Amino acid sequence: MKYIDILPMGSIKPDILDILSQHLAKLFPYGIRTLKPLKEPIYAFNFIRNQYFSSKILSEIVNHASSETVKILGVVDVDLYIPIFCFVFGEAQLRGKAAVISLHRLRPEFYGLEPNRELLRERVIKESIHELGHNFGLTHCLDENCVMYFSHSIWHTDAKKSCFCEECHRIINHRFVLQEEA
Ligand SMILES: [Zn+2]
Numbered sequence: 001m002k003y004i005d006i007l008p009m010g011s012i013k014p015d016i017l018d019i020l021s022q023h024l025a026k027l028f029p030y031g032i033r034t035l036k037p038l039k040e041p042i043y044a045f046n047f048i049r050n051q052y053f054s055s056k057i058l059s060e061i062v063n064h065a066s067s068e069t070v071k072i073l074g075v076v077d078v079d080l081y082i083p084i085f086c087f088v089f090g091e092a093q094l095r096g097k098a099a100v101i102s103l104h105r106l107r108p109e110f111y112g113l114e115p116n117r118e119l120l121r122e123r124v125i126k127e128s129i130h131e132l133g134h135n136f137g138l139t140h141c142l143d144e145n146c147v148m149y150f151s152h153s154i155w156h157t158d159a160k161k162s163c164f165c166e167e168c169h170r171i172i173n174h175r176f177v178l179q180e181e182a
């Protein structure tokens with residue numbers, strides 16, 4: 001059996017991890033496992049930016065993949081960046097094994113709004129599917145409803161759906177077949 005592994009890093013509430021694993025199980029033809037949580041990724045902290053460098057976290061995540069792991073998705077709750085952007089919701093190795101998403105900017109509280117668990121869960125699901133899509137070789141899609149649409153802001157995340165458009169769906173299904181043959 002092949003698995004998509006979810007790797008919590010720091011304290012991530014079980015309801016988030018449970019709902020995420022249920023949704024991924026519906027969309028991807030692999031088993032879903034939630035691994036034992038790691039500590040918060042302090043090694044990726046940048047004191048000047050007061051943010052965490054997501055590419056550094058990806059290199060650590062890869063080390064936790066087993067021979068049964070197809071993809072491994074880290075879940076953190078810290079503010080992520082890559083040098084060319086002010087922030088990122090997540091990052092993935094294109095056609096690679098590791099991805100990471102952060103809850104930090106998905107919380108309504110970050111935008112000065114009331115906490116909303118339902119909305120947070122929905123955003124986590126969309127961003128996770130998006131990053132895993134990159135792992136399976138999908139690039140950004142121009143369809144605003146497609147989960148592979150690039151979210152410049154949280155409003156784009158809310159506007160898109162938590163599934164692939166027809167074209168992305170066709171491409172990713174082909175990748176699943178290739179993965180089976182690999
Ligand atoms: Zn993307």
Ligand SMILES: [Zn+2]
Pocket residue numbers: 141142143146147148149164165166167168169
């Ligand atoms: Zn698409």
